[in-house]
Amino acid sequence: MARESNLIKIVGKSNYEKLRSFKCLIVGAGGIGCELLKDCILMEFGEIHIVDLDTIDLSNLNRQFLFRQRDIKRPKSTVAVNAVQYFNNSKLVPYQGNVMDNAQFPLNWFKQFDIIFNGLDNLAARRYVNKMSQFLSTPLIESGTSGFDGYIQPIIPGKTECFDCTKKETQKTFPVCTIRSTPSQSIHCIAWAKNFLFGQLFTFDNDSENDNGNDWGTDDQAEIERIKQETGELSALKNIITAQDESRIEQILKKLFVDDIEKLLQIENLWKTRTKPVPLSILIIEKALHNNSGAHLNENSLWTIEEQVNKFIQSIKSLMLRLKKEKIDIEFHKDDKDTLEFVATAANIRSFIFNIPMKTLFDIKQIAGNIIPAIATTNAIIAGLSTLTSLRVLNLLCYAATKSATDLNMAFTAKASNLSQDRYISNPKLAPSNPYCPVSSRVNRGIIQITEMGLSTISLYQLTNLLREKYIFPEEVSILDTSDNRLLYDFDFDDLEGKKLTDLSLGEGSVLLFSDEEGDGTDLKFKKPIEFYFEIASGPLENEILLPQIESSYITARRSLHDETSEQDLREPQDKSKEDQTIILDEDEETAPENKRLKRPLPEESADEVTEEIRKKNKISEPPAEDNVIELD
Amino acid sequence: MSSLCLQRLQEERKKWRKDHPFGFYAKPTKKADGTMNLQKWEAGIPGKENTIWHEGVFPLTIEYPDEYPSKPPKVKFPAGFYHPNIYPSGTVCLSILNEDQDWRPDITLKQIVLGVQDLLDSPNPNSPAQEPAWRAFSRNKAEYEKKVITQAKQYTK
Numbered sequence: 001m002a003r004e005s006n007l008i009k010i011v012g013k014s015n016y017e018k019l020r021s022f023k024c025l026i027v028g029a030g031g032i033g034c035e036l037l038k039d040c041i042l043m044e045f046g047e048i049h050i051v052d053l054d055t056i057d058l059s060n061l062n063r064q065f066l067f068r069q070r071d072i073k074r075p076k077s078t079v080a081v082n083a084v085q086y087f088n089n090s091k092l093v094p095y096q097g098n099v100m101d102n103a104q105f106p107l108n109w110f111k112q113f114d115i116i117f118n119g120l121d122n123l124a125a126r127r128y129v130n131k132m133s134q135f136l137s138t139p140l141i142e143s144g145t146s147g148f149d150g151y152i153q154p155i156i157p158g159k160t161e162c163f164d165c166t167k168k169e170t171q172k173t174f175p176v177c178t179i180r181s182t183p184s185q186s187i188h189c190i191a192w193a194k195n196f197l198f199g200q201l202f203t204f205d206n207d208s209e210n211d212n213g214n215d216w217g218t219d220d221q222a223e224i225e226r227i228k229q230e231t232g233e234l235s236a237l238k239n240i241i242t243a244q245d246e247s248r249i250e251q252i253l254k255k256l257f258v259d260d261i262e263k264l265l266q267i268e269n270l271w272k273t274r275t276k277p278v279p280l281s282i283l284i285i286e287k288a289l290h291n292n293s294g295a296h297l298n299e300n301s302l303w304t305i306e307e308q309v310n311k312f313i314q315s316i317k318s319l320m321l322r323l324k325k326e327k328i329d330i331e332f333h334k335d336d337k338d339t340l341e342f343v344a345t346a347a348n349i350r351s352f353i354f355n356i357p358m359k360t361l362f363d364i365k366q367i368a369g370n371i372i373p374a375i376a377t378t379n380a381i382i383a384g385l386s387t388l389t390s391l392r393v394l395n396l397l398c399y400a401a402t403k404s405a406t407d408l409n410m411a412f413t414a415k416a417s418n419l420s421q422d423r424y425i426s427n428p429k430l431a432p433s434n435p436y437c438p439v440s441s442r443v444n445r446g447i448i449q450i451t452e453m454g455l456s457t458i459s460l461y462q463l464t465n466l467l468r469e470k471y472i473f474p475e476e477v478s479i480l481d482t483s484d485n486r487l488l489y490d491f492d493f494d495d496l497e498g499k500k501l502t503d504l505s506l507g508e509g510s511v512l513l514f515s516d517e518e519g520d521g522t523d524l525k526f527k528k529p530i531e532f533y534f535e536i537a538s539g540p541l542e543n544e545i546l547l548p549q550i551e552s553s554y555i556t557a558r559r560s561l562h563d564e565t566s567e568q569d570l571r572e573p574q575d576k577s578k579e580d581q582t583i584i585l586d587e588d589e590e591t592a593p594e595n596k597r598l599k600r601p602l603p604e605e606s607a608d609e610v611t612e613e614i615r616k617k618n619k620i621s622e623p624p625a626e627d628n629v630i631e632l633d
Numbered sequence: 634m635s636s637l638c639l640q641r642l643q644e645e646r647k648k649w650r651k652d653h654p655f656g657f658y659a660k661p662t663k664k665a666d667g668t669m670n671l672q673k674w675e676a677g678i679p680g681k682e683n684t685i686w687h688e689g690v691f692p693l694t695i696e697y698p699d700e701y702p703s704k705p706p707k708v709k710f711p712a713g714f715y716h717p718n719i720y721p722s723g724t725v726c727l728s729i730l731n732e733d734q735d736w737r738p739d740i741t742l743k744q745i746v747l748g749v750q751d752l753l754d755s756p757n758p759n760s761p762a763q764e765p766a767w768r769a770f771s772r773n774k775a776e777y778e779k780k781v782i783t784q785a786k787q788y789t790k
Binding site for chain 2: 127529
């Protein structure tokens, strides 16, 4: 029986024909992307285009099932496409490149697709594809996974929430003093070993990280002085490293794990509410120094403190040797055994001193390498949901017709949401777009066609006037280049008016935001800003430029700036479990001295400017924050 | 940078242009290509009248992170600025600028600069950020005031 017969049973003959005529784009050929590709082929999309900028890495093979050992270092997109040929019945087009590269992938290229699937691993690209989908009104199915958790979110431009309608979580950093003086969790010790100690000892150009403006995170002068002094003393230790003087490794150990701790103990204020650290016993150090056996240790078992010290010494020796041979900075990398062992043992010895439980090498590798375990099953489930949902997005199920976009469902795992403990997947209906979303609601969009000639002859002044006249904007306007984060013009900034567009490096793919800064005089109503995508015209144009027809509309000024971010409050108590696995450094700090900074009232008028208007919206989960996450090795 | 960050900064500029307190200035810095960088501003904080700070307009840099307005901007005087609650690096220590304390996404530039102006003449001795000014302020007011006046002259209006 042919594969399509089942499909035809599900969608019907005519819808099957439609499906065969559809073109879809898969962004990313990684964990989710491989699954999506397989699913889209089995669903018999007419054409499937797949983009990925990456090459295959050994660590991908456990779940990116289209890749084999022999494929390592080859481009993901093309290898994936080759691997599926034997069961493929669609036209497949692979691209190796960055989807945000507007030279390779201009808006015009995105136009050909009926639907876009995201299988991405970072916020920037998600935001970018989201914006392209908004420009073209092309439906997008956004997805992501993190460990056992995952979500899919269909995005129907103009009708449902877009990727930027909800706030995304950001990473936090620890105050300096927690890392340097008062660690209370193993993550603090790992950060100390990896971000501070390792850099101090094995890289050549490290200005003290605190002189370039970092706060100390403490107001205790004695403590600040101590931190500064310690940094100075470490450069002395580095000399031992660069001199490759093994006989002085003892000094390093004593300095880091005995003397510095004793100095800390002298600042009594620090220990009023905390458990005092206990300097490493000299006996252990001596013993380890005389023990040259390089016993093999299992990375999954917890080593004794003696073994930690032993390994620490060995790793310093190897690193010294490498520093001498290679004569360049050594960088921490989770797959570089020497650096990992150095960081792990240093962190564990410090943990031991501060009465914090030690961790296995394997655990520390995950934390220090920002690794979130990527689970093949989760990816398969999420990609499956994504492709199945596309049938409804494309309205191909006659018995479940999509009457309104908000009838569609998103889906996320229960753990990602905390909403329900007794089911794995929740699938609420999509919400309409957030009326304050700067991407989907508070902006109109259009494409400006321009010729090369136009770019080199039209000045910013002329462009501003053309736009003002065409869309009937008032005198006070501004032009922001959102593709390059720069302000080109506003009422108080006309320096660049005389420049031609090419002089401002504007061209294919530039995105300009044109805003009304004046309003209707009452400051309540403004012309809705327009975001323009620049496209080089394929043929000649009258006046060298063609502005799109855009229905003029107004937005009302926000009563307060609070509106646009108010969900933050609703969404804060989200999945805390993630933080156990990742280095999202988001834990509440203990009430250390750093929290005693100035409390002072705001200037008076602030109070009434803030109107608490929390929009009642679906409390959907945050997509797992995958930025800066390296997948499991 | 997210659209939210960029559009919010544009909003801040618009608001500032239409309404800012007397004697203050604030403008985005310029990039090498002559365009404006909305993520980094330069501002001037006048000392309040009838205080030892009144002769100066103190330069401040305000840097907005990509995560703004979820995260607060970083606000700095020149390094070594003499004030008990300013870190040696120049970083201003103010609860409304601290993500873990009183920062809220709706706090405006105007509120920030007014808050900083307020801080100048009402330092908090219980929360020292630098040694010299803090010591003088708590133990030798005469010396403290002399230093502040000298510094104000250095940044005269």
